[in-house]
Amino acid sequence: MAETNQHLLYEKQGYIARIILNRPEALNAFSLPMIRGWAKALADAEEDPKIRVVVLTARGKAFCAGGDTKTMLAGRGFIAGDEEGESWGPKALDRKHSLTQHIHKVALTLERMDKPVICGIQGAAVGAGLDMALMCDLRLAAESAKLSAGYVKVGLVPGDGGAFFLPRLIGTARALELLWTGDFVTAAEAAAMGLVNRVVPDEALEQSTLALAGKIAQSPPVSVRMIKRAVYSAQRTQDLRTALDLISSQMAIVTELEDYREGLVALTEKRPPVFQGK
Secondary structure (H helix, E strand, C coil), X not given: CEEXXXXXXXXXXXXXXXXXXXXXXXXCCCEHHHHHHHHHHHHHHHHCCCCCEEEEEECCCCCECCCCHHHHHCCCCCCECCCCCCCCCCCHHHHHHHHHXXXXXXXXXXXXXXXXXXXXXXXXXXXXXXXXXXXXXXXXXXXXCEEECCHHHHCCCCCCCHHHHHHHHHCHHHXXXXXXXXXXXXXXXXXXXXXXXXXXXXXXXXXXXXXXXXXXXXXXXXXHHHHHHHHHHHHHHCCHHHHXXXXXXXXXXXXXXXXXXXXXHHHHHCCCCCCCCC
16 A cells, blocks of 8 residues: 655555655655645554554655745745645744644654654754654664754744653753754764664665664564553653553563464574564
């Protein structure tokens, strides 16, 4: 299955769903077709029982510039209008609407998604473009990548979750420094502070991202999803007893699955396991 619109590509390759930002001439800045397609693709990937991992990448020299500056300068919100010229007016409520009814749908869909989401970043990831990468579970960066919160440089606040995600990844002080200065960090600097998982050569970014996705997709899918839920739940509760109660409930479930027995048998037979998600 593959669905395509002008600015976003969505396709499925075995256990992996791929979302590809496809507005390279505008540094993959947001447009209504892109954002609508993004939320729809995530929802489809979450509901498809065959999909185990989602991969987000982008075409062109940049990952994502976030809000469309031409549209912003024209006073029409943060995202470029669609082919019919749909856009949002200059009033504050209209700009709020463009966030809550469009961009925030991507963030909220990702927030409730139990399946792993892996992002490959090349070139610039700025403002809301960086926020979209931060929403993913894992991030690989090409050596060319440069990341910036950026909002403060144009008199904005981190409108797409940056103030939520960034401190959780790199700590409050470092997050505030990046948010207050808007400074760029290189891929190597981002890896050193935990902003990305690893740095790879530019030409290897797509292959490395898909290879990591493929490795995770071979793991037992129910266990993978439960691990994700347990990790994020523990971050939010900050309560050991609650975390242990959740994980014990999960353990009771996964030990009833066929994948549990398959893992044990494969281990004793010294062969790779084949997990079916049963």
